[in-house]
Amino acid sequence: MSATMIKEFRLPDLGEGLTESEILSWKVDVGDTVSLNQVIAEVETAKAVVELPSPYAGVIRELHEQPGSVVEVGKPIVSFEVPDDAGTAPSGPAGTLTAGPGERGAETQKREPNLVGYGAVVEGSGRPARRPRNFAAPVVEPVLARPVVVEPADTKPVDTAIAERPRSTPPVRKLARDLGVDLARVPGTGPGGLITREDVRGFAGHNEEAVPPLAEPVALSGSRLGERETRTPIKGVRKYTAAAMVQSAFTAPHATEFLTVDVTPSLELLARLKNSREFAGLKLTPLTLAAKAVLVALRRNPALNSHWDEEHQEIVTYNYVNLGIAAATPRGLTVPNIKDADTMQLRQLAQALTALAETARAGKATPDELSGGTISITNIGVFGIDAGTPILNPGEAAILGLGAVRTLPWEYRGEVALRQVITLSLSFDHRLVDGEQGSRFLADVGTILAEPGMVLTMV
The missing domain is CATH 4.10.320.10 (E3-binding domain)
Structure with a gap:
């Protein structure tokens, strides 16, 4: 019988330096035999729900935390019984995974599980390589999470x-x-x-x-309250969103402008595209054209794609666009973003929007997809709302709100006709964007949606 040892798996940092996560559910039980990369748990960070793959092939010997527990990064969450392999990383008492600075060689490094959301470790670099994004044929692959090595605390x-x-x-x-x-x-x-x-x-x-x-504090039971109140702990995505919105509202001076436009030509264009061979089978909505209009308008109004760096007292203007799309999910509001959206043609953008929506609704957006946005769109029209005053996503200079498309009497070619009309709401950080810049950007977006052919005069 081959020798075995016990390996502890500690909760890894799942991205953006997050310090804790909640165990939502275990996909395994004590005594189960698991394979490398098999999903063993579902955890929720302050930004996303993440499936946690197994870093080992072996037998589950102990689950250290129960569903609903909020666990700090670096705390043990599960123990495995695995074959004793002399080639693995050094271990501490009872086979727990530990290592000091400089103890991990290239051989050990290649074996280690790596951070959720990243690809395989680059040979000799010690850093995982990001996977290229491919919206034409998105593939979800199992990836590993790197156990966090906890050094003894300095008690001096x-x-x-x-x-x-x-x-x-x-x-x-x-x-x-x-x-x-x-x-x-x-x-x-x-x-x-x-x-x-x-x-x-x-x-x-x-x-x-x-x-x-x-x-x-004393928790009142449902019977004592007569079931007239329901108390829900503030945690996870909702807790993060609340903190982010408060920070944004009280640190960035918001200004909001509105523009109502006739988008009948855009809806007619969408109908033609749906019947074309190139866009057959793709989901095309007013949001698709609005996203493209924003990307075109940013070329003429780059101030809206910038960031106020308080620490260094600098204005950072991005030469790329990571387009955020606000999404309402069962766990709260999230704003995943499409990386380098400005490099995409309309077909690629439509594919990316569809993939993003499906991922967000399933609660599977990764921390990488939820960070690094440069400007955002919120589609409040899907709830039947005409206009609002969107709050900026923290760190961004602007957010565009799309209202509901309404059939309204409208002036058209000198007469009154029933037309398809939408109201656009633009909120921007007045430290970064002057009223003139914000107005020109909103006017450009409105012009493109009112007459898509006008985009030829802007590129």
């Missing part, structure tokens, strides 16, 4: 005169304030010295200067 006293701001999360900082704990004096045991809730509570319990912990 912190010199508050020279130390940087302690690494912690907003909930931990609030807990520290409530308990009267100075975070600069708390040793962090989380990944990279991150201070956790347990660190703060432990410090408060052994420090006479700390204020005694406040009583935990």
